[in-house]
Amino acid sequence: MSDAMVTLLQDWLKAEDDTIEMTNKISATTTNETIRLFMLIVRADSVKHRQIQQFLLDAMTKQAPAISLEEIADISEMINEHLALEQKTVDLGKSLVGQNKLPILKELMQYLLDDEEKHVRLLQSLAAMKEYVHKNT
Numbered sequence: 133m134s135d136a137m138v139t140l141l142q143d144w145l146k147a148e149d150d151t152i153e154m155t156n157k158i159s160a161t162t163t164n165e166t167i168r169l170f171m172l173i174v175r176a177d178s179v180k181h182r183q184i185q186q187f188l189l190d191a192m193t194k195q196a197p198a199i200s201l202e203e204i205a206d207i208s209e210m211i212n213e214h215l216a217l218e219q220k221t222v223d224l225g226k227s228l229v230g231q232n233k234l235p236i237l238k239e240l241m242q243y244l245l246d247d248e249e250k251h252v253r254l255l256q257s258l259a260a261m262k263e264y265v266h267k268n269t
């Protein structure tokens with residue numbers, strides 16, 4: 133991994149800290165429940181982003197991550213089961229978003245739906261790794 137990429141990732145991580153600080157500041161300035169919820173969402177996401185960025189940094193500078201055939205096999209059935217559950221949440225989210233006219237509610241439901249779609253993608257990607265591990269062992 134190039135040093136330039138590592139530097140970019142470190143900058144990203146620092147920027148994430150700044151956004152967390154900003155959510156605290158905005159939340160402390162308002163008593164509006166909706167604004168505070170929006171800030172809570174961004175803050176929680178940013179904390180999660182930090183964890184992912186730290187994992188990426190370690191993966192790029194220490195040891196590349198790997199998943200063994202056995203580790204995939206252990207959870208293979210559960211991944212499929214989980215995928216079906218996430219798909220259900222996507223379907224429910226889509227019905228609700230489609231019916232909602234109130235902007236704040238629609239935005240929050242869309243936010244959830246986007247997340248659920250990301251969960252489906254993550255699980256599909258894990259399932260695809262299973263195929264990849266099978267082919268390469």
Ligand SMILES: [Fe+2]
Pocket residue numbers: 218221247248251252
């Ligand atoms: Fe989900």
